[in-house]
């Protein structure tokens with residue numbers, strides 16, 4: 536204790552830390568500290584986690600089509616803590632999208648984007664867009680089938696923008712086809728352009744926060760510390776950032792890290808097969824946070840497609856960015872902003888509704904056909920998932936079977952089950968030791984996967 540004090544005093548005499556300490560810790564929070572305000576620091580914490588884990592992944596990762604996939608496999612199988620660090624990076628990305636979403640939701644509910652905090656909000660929206668940019672560019676880097684075809688879909692959507700779409704898509708791809716140039720481009724974006732821009736904007740976001748102060752409670756009386764009994768005023772009126780808010784932020788950061796670490800340790804994120812540009816039958820499924828959008832795309836076909844591929848997203852980002860200038864009512868209390876709250880609720884309902892439908896479509900199997908159900912039971916009884924993956928779960932020794940019903944017909948499957956190496960020379964898949972009826976059930980299950 537005395538030693539730390541001595542060190543602090545030594546540093547203080549050289550760096551004049553006192554004013555810095557005061558500035559960092561004594562920032563007043565109108566209305567007092569609250570668990571509701573933790574999402575911003577949780578997002579910042581996750582960003583730092585991504586930086587750290589990303590730096591370690593970059594030690595082994597090779598951004599070329601020939602080596603990217605193998606380098607990730609090497610990280611997963613041979614590098615000490617490699618699978619864990621990749622897991623942290625993967626789940627950390629999901630957690631960061633969630634945290635920034637909750638942070639924005641809180642700011643929206645509390646009307647904290649209103650004057651004089653328009654600039655802070657706009658920088659925040661830019662940070663949100665950068666976060667999605669991280670997610671999109673990072674997804675390609677493992678160069679597996681999912682990565683390749685999901686990126687293909689994303690870039691094709693950019694291509695539908697009138698006038699500039701074609702050129703924009705070519706710039707993103709680095710040419711006419713998705714290949715080596717695309718991968719290095721996405722890598723540079725993911726590890727240099729985006730992180731540096733993000734760091735700059737985070738600094739700006741926090742600078743504005745420190746200049747203008749946090750919005751705090753939407754209860755004006757509470758925020759001003761009026762009509763509050765004197766003995767409770769230290770908690771309800773303005774309260775400094777330290778110690779209570781710092782404590783709450785730290786607890787949440789610790790909790791977030793624990794959750795991400797547990798996911799990384801016990802729920803590894805498997806690679807699909809190596810990207811195969813000629814296999815156009817592969818249907819990628821996006822990450823959960825893009826699922827609602829993926830589902831929405833299914834409903835707009837033909838002339839309405841641009842609506843979903845770029846018109847609605849463009850309108851969404853524009854409205855989000857200029858929200859403080861569109862919603863001009865000065866009220867901050869949710870009860871006095873029924874329109875804003877209703878619109879927000881409708882939006883969330885739409886997003887989660889589409890997400891639920893999408894999850895159901897992906898994971899539900901046709902349970903009407905009893906043969907398919909028996910086949911599915913056999914599949915797990917015979918432990919096919921030790922070598923094969925279906926929608927993300929299972930091993931990666933054999934090919935992903937999520938859509939095998941689309942690429943193989945009954946005749947092929949039966950011949951293959953009877954003797955895999957006769958159909959695919961050199962196959963290591965074991966021959967099926969089952970009755971013909973069971974083989975047909977298994978075949979029917981395979982055909983239902985499409």
Ligand code: HEC
Pocket residue numbers: 914917918919920921922923932933934936939942943948951955956959962963964965967977981
């Ligand atoms: C020891 C690992 C292993 C096990 C266990 C295994 N497979 Fe395979 N499977 C493979 C490999 C490797 C291939 C790729 C070579 C081939 O097509 O034979 C494959 C290919 C396949 C294919 C063809 C996919 C395609 O489109 O080319 C099907 C279908 C299949 N397996 C189904 C099954 C089923 C059903 C089971 C469980 C009864 C099973 N596998 C068990 C390793 C395995």
